[in-house]
Amino acid sequence: MNKTELPPLLHMMRRLIAEPSVSSVSAEWDQSNVRVIDLLQDWLHNLGFQTEKLAVPNYPGKFNLIATAGSGPEGLVLAGHTDTVPFDSSRWSTDPFELTERDNRLYGLGSTDMKGFFALVLEAIRDLDTGKLRQPLVILATADEESSMSGARALADAQKQLGRHALIGEPTGLKPIRLHKGIAMECIRITGRSGHSSNPSLGNNALDGMSLVLAEILQWRNELATRFSNPLFEVATPTVNLGHIHGGDNPNRICGQCELHIDIRPLPGMDLDELRRELDRRLQRTLHSTGLKLECHSLFGGVPAFETPASAAIVQAAEVLTGHSAEAVAFGTEGPFLQQLGMDTIIMGPGSIDQAHQPDEFMAMEQIEPGITLIKQLIHRFCMT
Numbered sequence: 001m002n003k004t005e006l007p008p009l010l011h012m013m014r015r016l017i018a019e020p021s022v023s024s025v026s027a028e029w030d031q032s033n034v035r036v037i038d039l040l041q042d043w044l045h046n047l048g049f050q051t052e053k054l055a056v057p058n059y060p061g062k063f064n065l066i067a068t069a070g071s072g073p074e075g076l077v078l079a080g081h082t083d084t085v086p087f088d089s090s091r092w093s094t095d096p097f098e099l100t101e102r103d104n105r106l107y108g109l110g111s112t113d114m115k116g117f118f119a120l121v122l123e124a125i126r127d128l129d130t131g132k133l134r135q136p137l138v139i140l141a142t143a144d145e146e147s148s149m150s151g152a153r154a155l156a157d158a159q160k161q162l163g164r165h166a167l168i169g170e171p172t173g174l175k176p177i178r179l180h181k182g183i184a185m186e187c188i189r190i191t192g193r194s195g196h197s198s199n200p201s202l203g204n205n206a207l208d209g210m211s212l213v214l215a216e217i218l219q220w221r222n223e224l225a226t227r228f229s230n231p232l233f234e235v236a237t238p239t240v241n242l243g244h245i246h247g248g249d250n251p252n253r254i255c256g257q258c259e260l261h262i263d264i265r266p267l268p269g270m271d272l273d274e275l276r277r278e279l280d281r282r283l284q285r286t287l288h289s290t291g292l293k294l295e296c297h298s299l300f301g302g303v304p305a306f307e308t309p310a311s312a313a314i315v316q317a318a319e320v321l322t323g324h325s326a327e328a329v330a331f332g333t334e335g336p337f338l339q340q341l342g343m344d345t346i347i348m349g350p351g352s353i354d355q356a357h358q359p360d361e362f363m364a365m366e367q368i369e370p371g372i373t374l375i376k377q378l379i380h381r382f383c384m385t
Contacts, residue, residue: 009123009368010106014099015039016115017108023062023083023147025300032061033143036082036115040065040141043122048130049139056154062143064151066162070133076382077138077166077343078375080117081145081152081334084110091359105362112351112363117169120350120368124375135383138163145334148300152337159341165314165382166338167375169349171356171363172329174370176318177347179232179328180335181239182305184264184272184298188213188283190247191293194256203254207247209292210258214242216286217262220279230267232328239265261299265330268307303332312344314382321377322348329353348374 021033041051044067056062065082087096087109094100096109106116121139130137140162142151155162170177190210195203217240225237240262247258266275280296287294308315308326315326326346331353338345350371351363 008126009119010099010101012043012119012122013106013108013111013116016118017099017110018097020097021083021110022086023144024086025147026086029086030147033082034061034063037063037065037141037143040082040118040139041067044139047122047125047128054154056143056150059144059148059150062150064143064155065139065141066160067139067141068136069128069130070136070383072135073164074382075136075138075163075165076378077140077163077338078121078169079140079142079166079334079338080114080121080169080349081142082115082118083144083146084113084115085146085357088359093360096361101365104365106365107360107362109361111355111361112171113353113356113361114169114171114349114351116351116363117349117371120371121169121375124372124379128379133383134385136163137379137383142334149303149334149337152334153301156337156340162338162341163343166343166345167314167318167349167378168333168335168338168345168347170333170347171351171353172348173352174348174350174367174374175322175324176315176326177329178308178310178312178315178326179230179268180306180332180347181233181265181267181330182270182272182303182336183332184266184275184302185243185300186262186264186276186279187295187297187299188260188262189257189295190259190287191257191295192255192291195254197252197254200254203256204291205254206258206292207255209287209290210245210247210260212286212290213260213283216282217242217279220282228267228270230328233267233330234328235330238267238270239263241265266305268305270305272302272304304336306333306335306339306345308335308339308344308346312346314344314346317378317381318346318348321374
């Protein structure tokens with residue numbers, strides 16, 4: 001990128017990264033994203049976009065932004081999230097909230113995941129003549145993607161109509177993604193009766209019950225891998241991970257309660273709620289005659305699996321422009337919620353997912369010029385022809 005183009009973009013990235021907007025399920029980390037939203041709103045308003053700042057219901061301090069230029073039934077939505085993950089400043093070699101240029105890289109929290117994407121979008125549309133748009137161009141900025149996805153969920157719940165084609169600028173090295181797995185995180189709690197370990201009849205051991213549950217989950221995992229497969233994914237089958245377990249308090253006491261947390265990653269075509277019901281039925285049957293109490297609940301709402309047909313116009317355009325066939329990934333995005341609004345959606349943005357959620361997060365500067373060019377080409381294809 002030449003020097004006449006870079007300074008405005010660097011200024012925008014610096015301003016965005018300097019505004020903390022961590023989202024977390026832990027209250028001590030969670031922050032508002034309003035200052036990032038306000039920055040984007042000001043910049044987009046100055047570029048001739050109509051802006052709408054929307055409070056996310058039941059999430060104080062969280063906001064979405066919809067900025068629109070042009071009108072019509074089709075158009076393109078360029079979407080991203082404004083929040084970042086929590087961080088450990090002691091593991092960073094620079095200030096996470098200060099954009100630092102070094103070794104042809106731009107370092108900072110959110111530089112690639114994904115505040116940097118907004119800077120590229122703003123650079124791409126800086127000289128756009130909005131009067132020549134034949135279909136609308138929408139810039140969407142959401143809240144809390146890294147935790148609850150409350151921003152995207154709120155838009156889906158409200159059935160907010162935005163456009164026909166959507167690009168989510170998550171870091172993919174500017175390669176198109178049209179499928180990803182879903183994610184559910186489930187809590188399984190077994191309650192028995194504590195007692196002295198010298199006499200098992202004095203209690204009902206929750207850990208004994210959990211051993212039966214673990215065996216049943218492993219059997220279920222094997223069955224899911226047999227029933228479902230998609231060779232487009234690196235791990236072609238759905239996965240079930242045993243992630244956390246805790247039970248009891250002392251070796252000489254019968255365990256009165258035990259809790260297990262699991263992670264489920266379903267393939268496209270698998271329904272999260274049906275998986276939860278199937279798991280509950282199997283575990284209820286497993287513990288039916290034990291006298292133990294079983295409780296199952298979700299640790300968060302979950303993200304559905306996502307798939308956009310290979311024949312969709314946005315997929316085919318991205319493949320032609322990048323020279324890469326659309327692929328599949330295991331990580332989740334806001335794609336399923338945009339699909340619920342009637343948009344064919346792809347995931348494609350600058351930077352590498354390997355840098356996301358890491359100390360010394362960076363965007364390689366070699367991604368900037370191709371990223372801006374790609375955004376301009378998509379705007380021309382879907383909004384100006």
